[in-house]
Amino acid sequence: MKTADCDILVIPGLRGSEEEHWQARWASRLATARIVEQDDWHSPxxxxxxxxxxxxxxxATRPVVLIAHSLGVVASVEAAPRFAPGVVRGALFVAFPDVEETPNLPESVRAFAPVPRDPLSFPSLTVASRNDPYCSYERAEDFAHAWGSLIVDAGEAGHINxxxxxxxxxxxxxxxxxxLKNL
Structure with a gap:
């Protein structure tokens, strides 16, 4: 699949994606991409x-590919059972935050727990860092396996922001x- 063949939905996390963030850059440069806006990026x-x-x-008018970062990953996984069958063809999940076990998260973020562990109905790729302050690599790997997602070890990349x-x-x-090539 090529980017021209799908609607790319970019799903930022808490506080959205500032102009310099890779998600905002991709959304502005990929012709079929758009950011899924939220009413309040600061109090989810x-x-x-x-x-x-x-x-x-x-x-969406074409097959959908999700590109989610941080809390956007959790929201996407929680929303997934409500998608019409076959519409979402794949998802790129980056820097999954452990809203269940990470200390000192705002209550609005903790409200997203527990994170669903059911297998997703579409292929996904989860990119996780070894030193993400919001999730251990082992927890990200555990959730990715539960969802049926392939896991990519990004090394020591922080929160990939x-x-x-x-x-x-x-x-x-x-x-x-x-x-996308493999979808």
Whole structure:
């Protein structure tokens, strides 16, 4: 599959994706990509966040590929059972946050727990870091396996965001291209 063949839904996490973030960059450069907007990026609520993702998937006119980062991964997995069968063809999940065990998370983020562990009905690729402050690699790997997702070890890459030095993140774009090629 090529990017021109699908609707790419970019799903940021808490506080959205600032202009320099790889997700915002990809959304502005990939012709078929758009960010799934939320009413409040700073005080997330599972129901509305998941609802927005379900609405965006339902409104798509082509097969859908999700690109989710951080809390966007959790919201996407929670929304997945509500997608019409066959519409979502794949997902790239980056920097899954452990909303169940990470200490000092805001209550609004903890409200997304427990994270579903049911297998997803579409292929997915989960990119996880060995030193992500919001999730151990082992927990990310455990959830990825539960979802039936392939896991990619990003090494010591932090939370794979601007703060960890991942502005444009060309390695991620190459991973996306390889993943799409196999869909």
């Amino acid at each position: 609520a599972p129901g509305p966040w998941c609802g927005r993702i379900v609405e965006a998937v339902a409104a 601007v703060a960890s030095g991942h502005g444009p993140w060309p390695e991620g774009l190459m991973r996306l291209a390889g993943f």
